[in-house]
Amino acid sequence: MSTEAVAVSAVSEPQQHTPSAPAQANTVEKVNLLGMSRPQMEKFFEDIGEKKFRAGQVMKWIHQFFVTDFAEMTNISGKLREKLEKICEIKAPEVVHKNYSKDGTRKWVFRVGDGEGSLVETVLIPAEHRSGLRRTLCISSQVGCALDCSFCSTGKQGFQRDLTQAEIIGQLWMANYSYMEDVPVLERERSVTNVVMMGMGEPLLNYDAVLNSMRIMLDDFAYGMSKRRVTLSTSGVVPKIDQMVKDIDVALAISLHAPNDELRNELVPINKKYPLEQLIAACQRYIAKDGNESSRKHVTIEYVMLDGVNDHPEHAQQMIKLLKNLPSKINLIPFNPFPHAPYGRSSRNRIISFQKTLSDAGFVCTIRQTRGDDIDAACGQLVGQVADRTRRAEQWKKKIAQSNEIMRSQG
Numbered sequence: 557m558s559t560e561a562v563a564v565s566a567v568s569e570p571q572q573h574t575p576s577a578p579a580q581a582n583t584v585e586k587v588n589l590l591g592m593s594r595p596q597m598e599k600f601f602e603d604i605g606e607k608k609f610r611a612g613q614v615m616k617w618i619h620q621f622f623v624t625d626f627a628e629m630t631n632i633s634g635k636l637r638e639k640l641e642k643i644c645e646i647k648a649p650e651v652v653h654k655n656y657s658k659d660g661t662r663k664w665v666f667r668v669g670d671g672e673g674s675l676v677e678t679v680l681i682p683a684e685h686r687s688g689l690r691r692t693l694c695i696s697s698q699v700g701c702a703l704d705c706s707f708c709s710t711g712k713q714g715f716q717r718d719l720t721q722a723e724i725i726g727q728l729w730m731a732n733y734s735y736m737e738d739v740p741v742l743e744r745e746r747s748v749t750n751v752v753m754m755g756m757g758e759p760l761l762n763y764d765a766v767l768n769s770m771r772i773m774l775d776d777f778a779y780g781m782s783k784r785r786v787t788l789s790t791s792g793v794v795p796k797i798d799q800m801v802k803d804i805d806v807a808l809a810i811s812l813h814a815p816n817d818e819l820r821n822e823l824v825p826i827n828k829k830y831p832l833e834q835l836i837a838a839c840q841r842y843i844a845k846d847g848n849e850s851s852r853k854h855v856t857i858e859y860v861m862l863d864g865v866n867d868h869p870e871h872a873q874q875m876i877k878l879l880k881n882l883p884s885k886i887n888l889i890p891f892n893p894f895p896h897a898p899y900g901r902s903s904r905n906r907i908i909s910f911q912k913t914l915s916d917a918g919f920v921c922t923i924r925q926t927r928g929d930d931i932d933a934a935c936g937q938l939v940g941q942v943a944d945r946t947r948r949a950e951q952w953k954k955k956i957a958q959s960n961e962i963m964r965s966q967g
């Protein structure tokens with residue numbers, strides 16, 4: 557398929573502001589309102605001597621009408637607009653590249669700093685659903701990732717830093733705005749229907765910023781999304797899953813990828829710290845707290861299908877055993893190889909057979925449709941070409957060859 561590359565669009569300068577301290581009128585740096593949750597913005601308005609209800613008004617302009625110019629906020633007095641203009645700004649991260657695929661998938665690359673590699677990607681995938689068109693946005697939470705899952709291109713670039721709230725919510729803002737930039741302000745609508753915190757980085761290792769960003773997503777003064785339509789996907793940071801139970805009600809997905817500790821230690825190294833028994837128990841606690849809430853009726857299990865590594869029939873049997881007491885829906889993800897990837901994608905037959913075993917055991921098990929291949933937007937390709945800093949590729953090729961040899965010898 558051909559690539560429909562859209563011209564580079566420099567929207568704004570990189571922003572690094574945290575939404576905590578209001579700027580003084582005599583300082584150069586302005587406060588970025590984009591990433592503030594409602595309580596944070598209410599406090600900001602009180603701190604500058606204004607009524608806190610202004611927060612809801614301004615949030616609507618920002619997140620529902622995609623306005624960045626205070627002059628367009630017509631229900632706010634001219635005097636206050638002038639004041640805000642002097643001390644605040646509404647600034648999304650700079651878009652350095654955007655691609656729109658023929659199948660409707662959209663990808664943006666944002667610059668979030670000056671250093672080489674200070675880039676994050678955001679992918680929007682549309683899909684027809686019985687309730688109508690869904691536009692699901694996969695949002696990044698960190699620049700790079702420290703967890704180094706062996707099949708993940710993001711893990712190969714190491715960890716640089718956490719994204720700020722403005723940089724996280726700015727991805728959602730920009731995706732919505734991309735459908736509305738030519739629409740008159742008062743006719744604009746929110747277009748993104750679903751969010752998954754599943755892009756670059758481990759969201760639970762940037763907990764506060766991710767939590768506040770998800771609160772903005774759920775807030776009726778901002779995106780007003782249903783809690784069932786906001787999903788946090790984690791590789792298994794157990795204490796933070798328990799913390800989420802207290803802090804927010806959204807859907808939970810687990811990047812499982814292996815049904816036993818030995819294999820998961822290799823594929824998802826955080827498993828050495830929080831092994832499967834602890835992870836499954838945390839998922840059960842997450843569901844148990846509020847079992848009658850639809851967002852917490854089940855956990856989504858993500859399982860990338862790696863040829864000859866985790867796709868054998870006995871792995872499916874181990875999955876059945878592992879998940880037997882956890883209400884779950886399983887999503888099998890055909891692996892998308894990236895440059896120097898140490899794995900290949902399981903064959904279609906192998907994936908279907910794996911799915912059948914799980915379905916026959918009573919699980920809802922789907923195979924993720926591969927989308928956006930023509931723009932490198934599919935999962936696992938978020939970083940593009942990165943150097944494989946480890947020798948893991950070589951080691952894994954040997955291991956797969958050995959595994960296949962054993963399988964052959966067993967007939």
Ligand code: SF4
Nearest residue numbers: 701704705708711757
């Ligand atoms: S799969 Fe997720 S947690 Fe693992 S290295 Fe990649 S971004 Fe990090």
